[in-house]
Amino acid sequence: MRNPAQMPVVGMAGGGQLARMTQQAAIALGVSLRVLAGSADESAARAVADARIGDDRALDDLLAFAKGCDVVTFDHEHVPGPHIEALEAAGAPCRPGAAALRHAQDKLVMRERLSGFGAPCPAFGHVPADAPRPFLEAFARDHGLPLVLKATRGGYDGKGVWVVETLDGAAALVARLTAEGVDLMAEEHVPFRRELAALVARSPYGQGAAYPIVETVQENGVCVEVVSPAPGLDGDAAAEAQRLALDIAERLGVTGLLAVELFETEAGLLVNELAMRPHNSGHWTIEGARTSQFEQHLRAVLDLPLGSVEPTAPYTVMANVLGGEEPEDADVYPRYVHVMAHDPAVKVHFYGKDVRPGRKIGHVTALGGDLAEVRERARHAADYLRWGTRMGEMR
C-alpha cells in the first residue's frame, strides 16, 4: 500500500518566496516539499512543514538535505555547479541538472551556447581582465555606446548589470570590478520597444508546455508589472517566442521551468536572460492560468504529465509589491485592509518578509476583460500597499 510517506518528496534548495509559493502547489498535489533555507524566518521556512536549515552553497548541507528526496530542484541560481554535479554523482536527481543550469548561472556560457545554435542574442564579448581597454574600444566601435557590462555570474534583479555611456567610464568600472574579482562580459545596448517573457516547462520525458507570452515592465532593473498576454503581440510573434523558448529548453536539456526574458526590437526578438525555476514573470499564473507555474514546475521535475496552460481570463496583470522608502511605509497591515476593501477581487500575496525599501515583499493580481481597468486595479493595489495615501505623489 502506498501511504502518504510514499508520495514523492521534492527538495527545493533556497528559502525564498518561490519555494514558499511552490508549497501551495505541493499541498494540492499531495507532494511533500522540503526546503533548504538559511534560517527559520526565511519566506519559505515560515510556510513549509519540512524546512531544513542550512547553507545551500555548502556541499555537506546539500548532501544531507538531498537524502530522502526523490528529486532536488532550486528556487534560485546560486547553488554552485560543482555541488550540483556532486549531488548528481551521489545519486540525487537534480532538475534542472548541472549541465542545464550552468546556462542560467553564467551569462557568458549562456550567450555562447545560444548564439551557437542561432538563437537571437545581442552582440556580446568576454572582457579580458588583463587588457580590457582594447577590447572595449573595439566593442564600442562595432556596437556603439552606451554599452552594457554584466557580471557573468551572481547577478539578479538588475544587480550585476551596468549601462556605461563612455569608454572611460567603462574602463574605470572594469578596473574596479576586476579588482574585486568580478568576471565581466560586454553586450550591445539594445534599443528595445518593450520586454517580453516566455515561460515554458519541460519534463524529463520530453513533454513541453508553453504559457502565453507576457509583457514585463521593469523599473530600476526590478520587475514591477507583468501583463498576460502581452498586449498587441500578434499571434505569429507569440508563437515564435514560445517555439524559441521550447527549443532552448530542449537543446539545453532543461527539466522544470524555463523563463526566457526577451527584448522586443524593431528587428525582432532577442534573448535577454534565462532562469530555470518559477519566475516573477509567471506569478500571474496562480490565478490567471489553469495550472500555476509552481504546480507546473513540480509536475515537470517529477516527470508527471504537464498541466493545462489555458488562461482563466482574457487579461491578467500582476504587480509586485515593493517595500516603501519611509519608516511609515513599513506598516503594511492597515494598507492591506484598505486594498481588500477597495477591491474585493484583487488577489493579495505576501511573502512573510520584513519590509525594506525596494524589496519584493509580495505581489497582487487582477483579472478581467478590460485591460486598462485590470491594469489600473493591479497598480492601485501595489502602489497603495507600498505608499498608502502618499501613492499619488510617489507614482
Added chain:
Amino acid sequence: MRNPAQMPVVGMAGGGQLARMTQQAAIALGVSLRVLAGSADESAARAVADARIGDDRALDDLLAFAKGCDVVTFDHEHVPGPHIEALEAAGAPCRPGAAALRHAQDKLVMRERLSGFGAPCPAFGHVPADAPRPFLEAFARDHGLPLVLKATRGGYDGKGVWVVETLDGAAALVARLTAEGVDLMAEEHVPFRRELAALVARSPYGQGAAYPIVETVQENGVCVEVVSPAPGLDGDAAAEAQRLALDIAERLGVTGLLAVELFETEAGLLVNELAMRPHNSGHWTIEGARTSQFEQHLRAVLDLPLGSVEPTAPYTVMANVLGGEEPEDADVYPRYVHVMAHDPAVKVHFYGKDVRPGRKIGHVTALGGDLAEVRERARHAADYLRWGTRMGEMR
C-alpha cells in the same frame, strides 16, 4: 515597523484536510497559520510549518495552543463547548465563538433555535431516554414512517444518522444507543428532490458574503460530488437560499464561514445541517471562485474585508476522491499520473492521507461552460483515482 512576525497568527484546532487547505490561503495572505493536530502525520501537520501536536479536546492543550494566536478557529465541530468558553474567558478570541458554534455541535439546539425564528426545518423532537416508545409512536403518527434518528452530538459524514422503517426497529435502535449514552432526536424523513448547500461568510464587523448555491450529491451519507451553481435552480430560489444562510449567520452570531446544507422539496427549502468552517461543499471555490472558501474563512475570522465570491467559470464540478475497497486500490500514484495525462486541465488535490476504503483522501475539480462535459471530467478523474481500470464495473 511591522515585521512578518507581527502579521496575525490564526490558530486552527484540528489537523484535517480543511486546516491543510487553509494553509494554502494563509501562505498567499502572509498570515501565519498554526494548527493543533493529534499527530505529526495528520493531513495539516504535514503541510504547516507551525503545527503543534496535542489533543484538541483537552483544555490544557487548547490553552497552550491559543497562547500567541490572534484568533482561534476550528477545522471541525468536536472541540467541547465549555473548552471554547474557557478559551474565550482566557482572552483568546474564538471565531466562531462558543455561543454560535453550539448550533453546529448539537443538532437539537440547532433545530430549536432555527425553528424559533422561523427558518424552515423538518419536524423534529427530542427522544426521551426514559420512555422513548410513546414518543416514537406519536412522532410516527404525526410524521409517518420511515423516520430519522440522529445523535444530537458527534456525528459527521452520515455517521450518527439512522433511517428506520418501523416503530419496532426504531425502539430497538433507541434502546441500544441510549444504553451507549447516545442522546437522540427524531426527524421526519423528508422526500427531497435533491440536496443543495449555501455557503456564506460573516465577519465580526458584520459584513456578509454568499457564494452561489450548489447542488451536493451524497452516496451512503458521504458527499461525492458538488456542482456549482446548482443546475436549473431559478434565481429567486437561489437568492432565497443565500438570504436564509446570511440570516442564520447573523442571528447565530457566526464569525467565519457558515455552510447550510439544504433539502430541496416540493414545498420549498428545508435546512438539514449547519457547519461553521470551510466545508466539503465549498472545495470547488479553490479554482471556481475568485476567493476560495479557505481564504474567505481567514479573512472573516481576522475581520478583514471579505473577498469577491464571483465564479471564475460558468460551471465548476468537484468530486471527492474516496479510497477504494481492494488492496490494489490503495496504490494511487500510477492513477494520479493517468488522470493528469488524460485531462491536463483537471485539478487534483490530495490530502496527504493513508488510503482506506471509503475515506476522503482528496478531491478533483473541473471547470467549463458545458455542464455535462465538466461533470464527466470530474467523475472520470475521481472514479479512476479510486478504482483505476476497474472503474467501469464499480461506478
